[in-house]
Amino acid sequence: xxxxxxxxxxxxxxxxxxxxxxxxxxxxxxxxxxxxxxxxxxxxxxxxxxxxxxxxxxxxxxxxxxxxxxxxxxxxxxxxxxxxxxxxxxxxxxxxxxxxxxxxxxxxxxxxxxxxxxxxxxxxxxxxxxxxxxxxxxxxxxxxxxxxxxxxxxxxxxxxxxxxxxxxxxxxxxxxxxxxxxxxxxxxxxxxxxxxxxxxxxxxxxxxxxxxxxxxxxxxxxxxxxxxxxxxxxxxxxxxxxxxxxxxxxxxxxxxxxxxxxxxxxxxxxxxxxxxxxxxxxxxxxxxxxxxxxxxxxxxxxxxxxxxxxxxxxxxxxxxxxxxxxxxxxxxxxxxxxxxxxxxxxxxxxxxxxxxxxxxxxxxxxxxxxxxxxxxxxxxxxxxxxxxxxxxxxxxxxxxxxxxxxxxxxxxxxxxxxxxxxxxxxxxxxxxxxxxxx
Amino acid sequence: xxxxxxxxxxxxxxxxxxxxxxxxxxxxxxxxxxxxxxxxxxxxxxxxxxxxxxxxxxxxxxxxxxxxxxxxxxxxxxxxxxxxxxxxxxxxxxxxxxxxxxxxxxxxxxxxxxxxxxxxxxxxxxxxxxxxxxxxxxxxxxxxxxxxxxxxxxxxxxxxxxxxxxxxxxxxxxxxxxxxxxxxxxxxxxxxxxxxxxxxxxxxxxxxxxxxxxxxxxxxxxxxxxxxxxxxxxxxxx
Numbered sequence: 001x002x003x004x005x006x007x008x009x010x011x012x013x014x015x016x017x018x019x020x021x022x023x024x025x026x027x028x029x030x031x032x033x034x035x036x037x038x039x040x041x042x043x044x045x046x047x048x049x050x051x052x053x054x055x056x057x058x059x060x061x062x063x064x065x066x067x068x069x070x071x072x073x074x075x076x077x078x079x080x081x082x083x084x085x086x087x088x089x090x091x092x093x094x095x096x097x098x099x100x101x102x103x104x105x106x107x108x109x110x111x112x113x114x115x116x117x118x119x120x121x122x123x124x125x126x127x128x129x130x131x132x133x134x135x136x137x138x139x140x141x142x143x144x145x146x147x148x149x150x151x152x153x154x155x156x157x158x159x160x161x162x163x164x165x166x167x168x169x170x171x172x173x174x175x176x177x178x179x180x181x182x183x184x185x186x187x188x189x190x191x192x193x194x195x196x197x198x199x200x201x202x203x204x205x206x207x208x209x210x211x212x213x214x215x216x217x218x219x220x221x222x223x224x225x226x227x228x229x230x231x232x233x234x235x236x237x238x239x240x241x242x243x244x245x246x247x248x249x250x251x252x253x254x255x256x257x258x259x260x261x262x263x264x265x266x267x268x269x270x271x272x273x274x275x276x277x278x279x280x281x282x283x284x285x286x287x288x289x290x291x292x293x294x295x296x297x298x299x300x301x302x303x304x305x306x307x308x309x310x311x312x313x314x315x316x317x318x319x320x321x322x323x324x325x326x327x328x329x330x331x332x333x334x335x336x337x338x339x340x341x342x343x344x345x346x347x348x349x350x351x352x353x354x355x356x357x358x359x360x361x362x363x364x365x366x367x368x369x370x371x372x373x374x375x376x377x378x379x380x381x382x383x384x385x386x387x388x389x390x391x392x393x394x395x396x397x398x399x400x401x402x403x404x405x406x407x408x409x410x411x412x413x414x415x416x417x418x419x420x421x422x423x424x425x426x427x428x429x430x431x432x433x434x435x436x437x438x
Numbered sequence: 439x440x441x442x443x444x445x446x447x448x449x450x451x452x453x454x455x456x457x458x459x460x461x462x463x464x465x466x467x468x469x470x471x472x473x474x475x476x477x478x479x480x481x482x483x484x485x486x487x488x489x490x491x492x493x494x495x496x497x498x499x500x501x502x503x504x505x506x507x508x509x510x511x512x513x514x515x516x517x518x519x520x521x522x523x524x525x526x527x528x529x530x531x532x533x534x535x536x537x538x539x540x541x542x543x544x545x546x547x548x549x550x551x552x553x554x555x556x557x558x559x560x561x562x563x564x565x566x567x568x569x570x571x572x573x574x575x576x577x578x579x580x581x582x583x584x585x586x587x588x589x590x591x592x593x594x595x596x597x598x599x600x601x602x603x604x605x606x607x608x609x610x611x612x613x614x615x616x617x618x619x620x621x622x623x624x625x626x627x628x629x630x631x632x633x634x635x636x637x638x639x640x641x642x643x644x645x646x647x648x649x650x651x652x653x654x655x656x657x658x659x660x661x662x663x664x665x666x667x668x669x670x671x672x673x674x675x676x
Contacts (some may be wrong), residue, residue: 029670143550143569147511147533148492175667187571187590189610192666197588201568202527202546208507211487211526215508218464219492402651 010088020130021264031265033172035353035363036257037165037301037323039069044301045310047420048413051430052318053401060398066102067394068404070319073295074156074225074248077217081225082134082246084318085114086310086390087405091253091299091322092158092229093136096173096182097260099370100127101378102362107131107183107376110381113390118158119322121171121196121330123185124150130195131379134271136227139216142171142196144186148219156249158227159209159240164300166255167231167271171196172261176356179365205343209245218366227251231270232277232300238283239296249322252281256301261354274300274311276423278411282315287331291315292406304390312393312399313408321389328365329378339343449477451601456482460489467499468492485525490518493535506546510537513554529556532573545582548575553594557646564601567594570611576646586613587623595642597651605659613659614639616651627662 010016021032026294033400038297053059060067074081086120090110095103097120102256110117116134123145137154139146151157162168173182173194183190203212212224231252255273259267272280285291298311299320311319323331334347339359343352355362361372397405400412414429415421421428422435453463467478468488477557480501483489488507491497492518501509504522512532523541534549542560549565551573558566561579570589580598587603589611599617606623613626622628636653643651665672 030668033442033668120560143531145570146531146550147493148514148531151512189666193668195567195607201549201565201587202530203507208526211507215488215491216510218461218488219512221465221468222461 012156022426031263033174033354034161034264034267034351035255035258035260035262036108036267036351038268039351040268042096042255042275043275043417043419043423045275047275047306047308047416048424050200050313050400050412050418051394051414052399057401059401060400061401062395065398066403069390069394071406072229072297073297073318076225076248076294077246077438078156078221078223078248079221080309081153082116082136083153084134087312087391087393088302088386089115089136089297089318089320090117090318090325092118092120092160092163093260093322093326094122094171094173094179095125095128096120096122096186096365097361099373100125101176101366101370101373101375102326102329103128104131104375105324105373105378105382107380109137109325109328110134110413112383113386114380115386116155119154121160121173121320122182123147124153125185128320129153135411136231140171140190141200142186142195143201144188144196148430152220154224156225156227158217158222158229158251159212159247161242162231162233162253163229163259164253164255164271164274165234165259166262166266168198169262169266169270170198171281172354174261174354177365179352182365190354206241206245213246227247227297229253231255231257232272233270235272235277236284239281240288243285243288243290243294247294249297250281250285250299251299252297252314253320254278254300257299259353273287273423274302275420278311278314278316278422279425283419285315285322292317305389305394305396308389308393309396309405309408310413312405313412317406324385325382326362328382331358331362331380335358336360368419401426418424451476451478453478453480454482455480455489457484457485461489464489464491467497468494470495472497483522487525490516490551493518496535503543511556513537519636522641523560529554529573532556542579547577548573549577554646555642561598565590570594574642574645576642576648578648582615584623585619586611586626589613593638593642595639595656597647597648599619607665609658610661612638614656615659616655616657619657620657625662625665626659629658631656631658 071084090222111133117132118136136156140160177192225248227249228247230238232254255271295317297318298316302319327389336359361369413426439491445658474499478499483500483503485506491511494514496515501520508524508527509519510529513532520539524539524543526544527546530535530549532554534553538557545563546565548556549564550569552571556575558577561619562577562581566581566585568587570592572591576595583601586605592607593612596615600619602621604619605626639653
């Protein structure tokens with residue numbers, strides 16, 4: 001940039017990223033497939049602030065007065081609900097998209113702080129089950145590796161209708177990552193570009209889903225909570241229909257939710273931002289008198305205790321993290337800068353999870369790269385990160401005078417933009433105006 | 439619940455769904471404490487959903503009447519005979535054992551089954567064998583549209599005709615049809631029927647109780663394997 005001629009003017013419509021993508025498309029004839037999540041700027045939880053306590057609200061003493069973070073999930077119908085010590089869960093990510101070491105590290109980190117981790121599109125591995133004290137088993141359209149024994153070994157079942165990165169899209173796993181073990185688990189030929197179905201093979205709507213849930217409960221003796229996970233497409237109606245179908249827990253994943261491999265056009269252009277999705281899902285639960293009876297887990301772009309606290313204040317019971325958890329393990333670590341450069345990228349920009357060449361050894365099936373991730377050390381980093389998220393969440397809850405993180409409420413929040421005020425249903429800062437409501 | 443004996447002195451336990459909740463009937467069928475080879479008769483199913491699902495032992499279950507969705511779902515080891523019609527997703531995700539339906543079945547029969555044998559003596563509706571992962575399905579009548587969609591492994595044998603888009607996006611599963619296929623789905627092609635295929639088909643038909651059917655009357659279908667990788671040339675097929 002040093003030798004840049006200052007009279008050059010970059011087009012807003014055709015900036016360098018856009019030009020690069022047009023050139024790439026013209027050369028390959030295929031859409032761009034990548035990992036990570038939405039990268040463009042959208043309204044987020046950053047557009048909200050907590051008001052804090054003052055004359056009319058009493059704060060709690062940090063480190064002295066208790067601020068409870070425990071969460072019970074799935075008590076609506078399940079005889080063995082999930083008990084978490086913190087309101088932050090690990091989102092579903094498959095063995096296949098991630099290395100076995102990465103899955104083990106996720107289990108170690110989550111278990112150390114008393115929360116759950118989740119399988120993904122490809123079945124349950126012994127490493128993952130063995131290192132996860134609470135493991136949620138995803139029940140996906142592909143049913144790769146799905147079997148009743150693993151279903152019974154799980155602590156809860158998450159029926160995946162969609163995910164934030166691609167509501168309405170099926171999974172992908174490109175040939176570089178379909179190794180012998182992955183192929184065997186998924187009953188696929190080695191090395192093919194795998195396309196997962198986007199719809200379940202044996203049910204099509206909420207009425208069918210209610211019967212599918214009955215079957216899953218009958219097979220698991222009504223012990224295990226049933227989650228339904230949706231990408232944030234129509235959160236009000238999706239939540240209401242999930243409740244009708246018999247869900248114990250609804251998982252709502254905003255458009256910032258990450259992925260191991262999806263079309264870029266899908267990642268950036270389908271689904272609602274997490275900020276917009278939460279109030280709609282909460283409203284559906286309240287209209288059905290099911291708020292706090294059917295729990296709501298929110299995912300998609302959760303990075304900090306501030307994000308966690310704001311999601312809970314808007315009415316969520318817990319959050320899930322995926323991309324942030326991978327970063328805590330070591331994804332995009334500057335220590336691998338030279339390797340990132342060789343791949344034509346830089347630490348902090350790496351998004352080619354689909355490629356299998358991850359220098360950090362996380363989103364790969366290459367044994368040499370996978371060895372780079374020590375599951376014990378990576379698990380410890382994740383546990384530390386989860387502790388920080390929890391401490392930050394408690395800090396904000398106490399500042400608002402709340403002795404349980406679930407006691408935070410929309411009244412504790414203000415919005416920094418008209419858009420955020422309208423989406424979150426909280427007043428624009430400095431006013432009593434909630435666009436669309438008053 | 440009541441009891442009795444069938445020929446040979448084997449005990450038979452009757453589960454009457456007009457007298458007991460589904461949960462109790464399934465709990466009895468799923469109970470690990472049963473003797474090996476135990477025989478159960480379920481009466482008055484009256485279209486019950488999720489009946490005899492999640493079985494995990496070598497028992498025999500005879501259902502006298504029609505069943506709803508997901509009958510014998512995720513079956514392992516057990517032999518289940520439905521004397522009637524079965525609703526959506528019969529024997530879905532079966533791992534092993536055998537499920538036989540004397541009447542017709544609704545859509546998604548045998549969906550995602552990893553193993554075992556499903557025999558349908560009547561017709562099967564749409565998406566029969568969808569995403570099949572290793573099980574075998576024999577349908578004596580016809581199958582509906584999109585049957586074997588994305589099927590990965592295992593075999594579908596159709597003694598009648600197959601509907602629209604048979605075997606669309608097929609992986610390594612095999613399809614044998616005695617009648618006509620309305621049309622083939624993306625990447626599904628007719629393949630040469632060699633002796634090894636005739637032998638395999640003959641064995642499967644014998645197992646299904648159709649040993650008198652002439653295997654030379656069948657055509658074999660499988661994947662052209664042209665869509666296994668994303669290529670610009672395939673865009674028209676996606």
